[in-house]
Amino acid sequence: MEAASDEELLRRAARPDGRQAFAVLVSRHQSGIRCSLRRLTRGNAALADDLAQETFISAWRSLADFRGDSSFRTWLYRIAYRSFLSEVRRRDAHTGEIAEHHALAPDQSEARAFMDDFDAALRQLSPAQRDAVHFSLQRGFSHPEIAHIMGLPLGTVKTHVLRGRQKLQELLSDWQEGFGNDKA
Amino acid sequence: MTRHDDQWLERALRAAEPHLADDGFTQRVLAALPPAPAPRATRLDWVVPAAVALGSAVVASQFPLAPFLDLAEVALRQVQLSWLGAAVMIACMAGALLAEPLRRVL
Numbered sequence: 001m002e003a004a005s006d007e008e009l010l011r012r013a014a015r016p017d018g019r020q021a022f023a024v025l026v027s028r029h030q031s032g033i034r035c036s037l038r039r040l041t042r043g044n045a046a047l048a049d050d051l052a053q054e055t056f057i058s059a060w061r062s063l064a065d066f067r068g069d070s071s072f073r074t075w076l077y078r079i080a081y082r083s084f085l086s087e088v089r090r091r092d093a094h095t096g097e098i099a100e101h102h103a104l105a106p107d108q109s110e111a112r113a114f115m116d117d118f119d120a121a122l123r124q125l126s127p128a129q130r131d132a133v134h135f136s137l138q139r140g141f142s143h144p145e146i147a148h149i150m151g152l153p154l155g156t157v158k159t160h161v162l163r164g165r166q167k168l169q170e171l172l173s174d175w176q177e178g179f180g181n182d183k184a
Numbered sequence: 185m186t187r188h189d190d191q192w193l194e195r196a197l198r199a200a201e202p203h204l205a206d207d208g209f210t211q212r213v214l215a216a217l218p219p220a221p222a223p224r225a226t227r228l229d230w231v232v233p234a235a236v237a238l239g240s241a242v243v244a245s246q247f248p249l250a251p252f253l254d255l256a257e258v259a260l261r262q263v264q265l266s267w268l269g270a271a272v273m274i275a276c277m278a279g280a281l282l283a284e285p286l287r288r289v290l
Contacts, residue, residue: 016220026213031204049209056213111200118197138197169193176192 006072014063022063026056029073032139033080039134040084043119051087055080070148074141078149081131114175121171125164132157133164233281 004012004024012021033055037048058079066075122130128150135141135149147157169176 018220019214019217022217023210023214026210027206030206030209030213034204034209035202052209053213053216057216057218060217114196115200118200137194138201140198165193172193175196 007068010063010066010072013060018063022060025072029076030056033076036077036134036139037080037084039138040081040131041087047087051080051083054083058083070145074145074148077135077139077141078151081149082151117172117175118168121168124171125167126160128152128156129160129164129167132160133168136161137165137168230285233285236281 004021006025006028009021009025012018013025015021030052034048034052037051037055038045041047041051055076059076062079066072070078122133125133131150132146132152135146136143141149143154143157143161146152146161147154150157152160
């Protein structure tokens with residue numbers, strides 16, 4: 001079952017005995033969803049995990065509503081982003097600390113330093129730019145997929161991503177010759 | 185500035201991306217899952233019962249009612265048990281037609 005595609009697992013999960021298939025989907029996507037929510041909540045790991053759990057439960061409840069208009073992954077991130085926005089509206093989470101709890105391996109101190117600079121650079125973007133850039137740069141979603149996740153017009157997303165990436169490149173230019181290039 | 189120009193940034197971010205160990209997260213989600221949701225009723229679920237009802241009404245309208253009324257009068261006087269059986273049969277048919285859509289809605 002581990003090798004099955006998301007779509008195949010979805011079909012199995014929708015059956016009365018589908019919990020095991022759904023467990024594979026949760027296990028497969030938990031890291032990405034939790035990392036994204038930690039970034040969106042600016043490092044609040046406890047809140048991010050609560051929202052991640054809420055995301056998967058909401059997905060489970062809505063399995064019958066999934067029509068395949070987007071990939072399962074895009075659909076899942078859309079649910080996660082909407083959970084995050086609901087939480088923001090409820091408690092104004094945009095004032096929290098950024099990325100205090102990122103679980104980098106001990107031997108990745110350079111990566112940690114880069115991520116700290118990246119987080120500092122992100123703080124200079126608007127919230128919408130920050131989120132769009134995250135989905136583009138770190139999750140590899142296309143512009144239409146980001147528009148679907150964030151519920152924004154495609155043109156708005158393109159603008160957010162373009163301006164956000166330009167600004168990040170300027171702010172992080174010191175890293176251009178260093179970390180990441182030799183690892184590509 | 186093109187997308188190609190900042191690919192180093194994309195590469196760097198993905199290289200620095202942490203992978204969060206599950207640490208029981210999946211089990212916590214599974215423990216919190218409600219019972220499997222029943223598929224929602226769709227409009228199509230009502231098509232068969234509605235078509236049967238409509239067809240029955242059309243067929244019934246084509247029959248002359250007088251003989252049936254006479255029969256009903258006789259039956260009311262003489263064959264009470266037969267009417268009871270007919271009523272049970274009609275109730276069963278209606279129940280069979282409506283059970284699945286009602287189950288999905290409820």
